[in-house]
Amino acid sequence: xxxxxxxxxxxxxxxxGISIINCAYENTAFxxxxxYQQFPGKGPALLIAIRPDVSExxxxxxxxxxxxxAKQFSLHIMDSQxxxxxxxxxxxLWDGAGSYQLTFGKGTKLSVIP
Amino acid sequence: xxxxTQSPTHLIKTRGQQVTLRxxxxxxxxxxxxxxxxxxxxxxxxxxxxREEENGRGNFPPRFSGLQFPNYSSELNVNALELDDSALYLxxxxxxxxxxxxxxxxxxxxxx
Numbered sequence: 001x002x003x004x005x006x007x008x009x010x011x012x013x014x015x016x017g018i019s020i021i022n023c024a025y026e027n028t029a030f031x032x033x034x035x036y037q038q039f040p041g042k043g044p045a046l047l048i049a050i051r052p053d054v055s056e057x058x059x060x061x062x063x064x065x066x067x068x069x070a071k072q073f074s075l076h077i078m079d080s081q082x083x084x085x086x087x088x089x090x091x092x093l094w095d096g097a098g099s100y101q102l103t104f105g106k107g108t109k110l111s112v113i114p
Numbered sequence: 115x116x117x118x119t120q121s122p123t124h125l126i127k128t129r130g131q132q133v134t135l136r137x138x139x140x141x142x143x144x145x146x147x148x149x150x151x152x153x154x155x156x157x158x159x160x161x162x163x164x165r166e167e168e169n170g171r172g173n174f175p176p177r178f179s180g181l182q183f184p185n186y187s188s189e190l191n192v193n194a195l196e197l198d199d200s201a202l203y204l205x206x207x208x209x210x211x212x213x214x215x216x217x218x219x220x221x222x223x224x225x226x
Binding site: 004006032034036041042043044045046049089091093099100101102103104105106107 | 118145147149154155156157158159161162164169170171172204206208213214215216217218219220
């Protein structure tokens, strides 16, 4: 299956708090798992990405945790700021038939309140 | 280093018409992919072009077609527009050697 399931659909977090977004996948052929941030009127921008041979990756306030056996991965945003308010998409890349296809989750709308 | 630029930014078309959307790749990128993003949804893969040939396609009918030019820019053509084609169309460029996609800001297509 090519689906990536993302939750929650929306999230409200206080400034300084931790935002957590979860994703699950079925296709074990996926071999690259990026997270994208999208502001209204803009295209998705790559935030952070991980490969399945790594269990955790941290870049600044953003951390991906990856559980290969459970086929789940999550994004943690530490010290969340109002400027982080955006829609976040998890994705999985399938390198099949000579092309690189991203399958996206349905997105999580994050609102960080002061 | 320029990013991915798309034109036009907004477009209104009538059902049954044809539309062409354009994309200029990020400098140095040799692969272009197109995605459709319906309101409130994640982007869906339409197809990918490398060396001016389509090398992968998602679950979209043949009335969605594309071109890649020698300078790696690209066009997305949609024939016989339907109301459900209303969406944000995103172009993404990358290097075939790695997975680093760069997305443009998209073209908002409204079919009435």
